[in-house]
Amino acid sequence: MEFTVALPSAFSLEYTLESGQLFRWEKRGEWWHGVVKGAALKVRQEADVLRCSTSSDLADSAFIANYFRLDEGLDHVLATISKDSTIARAVQRYYGLRLVRQGTWECLASFVLATNANIPRIKKMVSAVCRKFGGSFEFEGDTYWTFPNPEALAGASVPDLVECGLGYRAPFLKRVSESVSAGKVDFATLPTLGYEEARKVLLTELFGQKVLLGVGPKVADCVLLYSCGKDEAFPIDVWIARVLAKSYPRLLDPALKRRLVRDGKLKLSPRDYDRISKSARKRFGKYAGYAQQYLFMAAREAGA
């Protein structure tokens, strides 16, 4: 099925797909190839439309508009978060970058793999897992693999997951898959809950044991921001920690600032994480998550 979707002026497919919120989009020539809703989707940004080609009627124009959040006014968001010159520069540089609505399961599983890895590596791991445990199909001469469902990964052996290059992350992914396939987390209700409540669900402990082993504050924030529409979520990774230390020292305690700046210790205790995340929300407002995404891009480009 081929069709076009009208685009708002503030939209950059390139920045959106390369902003580290998604790991399965690949650019081949003029087209971006991806898999959404178990369907192959090829997209290309033209003047004021998004040209689409998809293997399934499920990925129709309404789905695309919802996925890329095209009905939302980005300029209002960017005006709201542009509180200072640092963020304003990042916003100008990556203008058009949008947060998307990706599937919660895929988002959660992907970010469980993201610990101590860089983006190219995360993409490799996710791709290997899909090839090994997802379903394959052909579309316009290319082979695509669906993202495996929780049951498929729960049934995987740890050695098979290790073969995908996951290393120590293999048992975490298996445990998370088991919990999800056992119905211990209700993804459907997350978007209806407030940020704090939804976060508690992802970090729930039962009998002193976490339901989602391998999911800490950072991964939880990524899932809430990228897949549950919680735009105030402010995930703090090493890049964001560096930006905060360099350009937003006032958001940090003096002691924490010294630790971050002095010996580049970018590890935050859960307490520190929550405090900083909260002050970031206070500064950037209800769209703090967008601020995080633009700052992340700018920080990575600067290499510091």
Place this chain on the structure above:
DNA sequence: TAGCAGGAAAATC
């Protein structure tokens, strides 16, 4: 609660 291990690939020197 602070410190550390974890596994392998990418980035950097």
Place this chain on the structure above:
DNA sequence: GATTTTCCTGCT
């Protein structure tokens, strides 16, 4: 080619 870093969390 060796070393450091990498969108972190769990355990002690």
